Amino acid sequence: METHPGFPANFLAGGSASFAELLRTEGTPPGVPADAGGPHGTTIVAASYADGVVISGDRRATMGNVIALHDVRKVFAADEESIIGIAGSAGVAKELVKLFQVELEHFEKVEGTRLSFEGKANRLGALLRAHLPSAMQGLTVLPLFAGWDRTAAAGRMFTYDPTGGRYEEHRHAALGSGAAYARSALKKLHDPDADELTTVTVLLQSLFDAADDDAATSGLDLTRGVMPVVMRASADGVVRWDPDRVRAVAEDIVAARARRHGGPKGGAL
């Protein structure tokens, strides 16, 4: 290939607006750690509400029966209108999030326009598919992608399988080892027309239930003061809830659960 001083030759080549493809041609060692024994992150929940979507993730990472980290973060802004939550092998998960964030920003800068929401969701699927060989060796990661779709003027959510298949979820979604318990709670409590505060309360209730039955989920850790990460995407963009605000909701939930451990009571019919 022709060489130029100043920039590597492929920087001056025409073509793609994809950072991931550039990374492959550049031959930079992919930032995926080779050891399979790293910490593992778990439960992420998301739900739609009147003005968009909210998403929350607990803070625990485990290695076998050991709690490896008490304050790991699994929910991030992907760009200014979408959010990615990620469960699985923590090192790989962080790397995938970073790559996805750069991928979206890179496209936006090169093309001068944002990717469509569908485009972002597809791109995440492709990145996940490229990661499949590592997933086969046990380094599985699974993302939950949510955000505000400007064209549809609605909040949308996607879950994925390890081969990159993407599935749109219309009301709520849960991911990770505590997902089954969280989903049961969401089914009973979720109302798509509720306001933001109510929906965040519902998400935290579902995380409480997940932590109640799943040892790998941390729930509402008032002792340590480490709160689940809560983020919202609406027409106003992506906002991370202030931890103090999350704590206020968490305290109310814990107080109510002290009175009635199973959570809010509903009718049988």
Next chain:
Amino acid sequence: MPFYVSPEQQMLDRAEFARKGIARGRSVAVLKSGPGIVFVAENHSSTLHKVSEIYDHIGFAAVGRYHEFESLRIAGIRHADMRGYSYDRADVTARSLAGAYSQLLGAAFASSVDKPFEVELIVAEVAAQAEEDVLYRISYDGVINDERSFSVIGGDAERLANHIEGAYAATMPLADTVRLAAGSLSASAPLGAHQLEVALLERSTDRRRRFRRLDRTLVEELLHG
């Protein structure tokens, strides 16, 4: 039949070739100001940009041949994103990018095979304090200038620079800065919002990405108070 051309003459010819190409284009002014670094370009197209975002605090402006500076712009974004991804976002600097541009343009200018680039570039980086803002102008032959307060590139750069020099103050608010640049860019009547491309690298904002295009309505407001 090969004949002798002195190196001096060869360089002069190449410089003249590049300068002529650049002079055909409309100018861009980049100014340090209170709220950040302001980019003002005369540009009648609203989609083919002369001013662009490179990285969190770094912006880019160019004049000359569109296809040449477009590929340089993309190379700059690739350079910055690759560096930020491999190391850390804080390790991406305007200095390193300006160095890469300078090497590329300088080598093409001195090479006997390549055609010199018919472009001039500005790479700017906004800092927390106005005194620490960075503004580099890179000319077609790879020469970098570290500009103190503002920089102008394009055909009529010298006249523009003199015009701006007379009225410029480092602490000017956004509206005054845009008005000054818009007034300078045209020798006759000041340019209207539909003839301008305006962007700002914001100094104080919650956003990580400081580069912001100012839309026509806002530019109109800034121009006419």
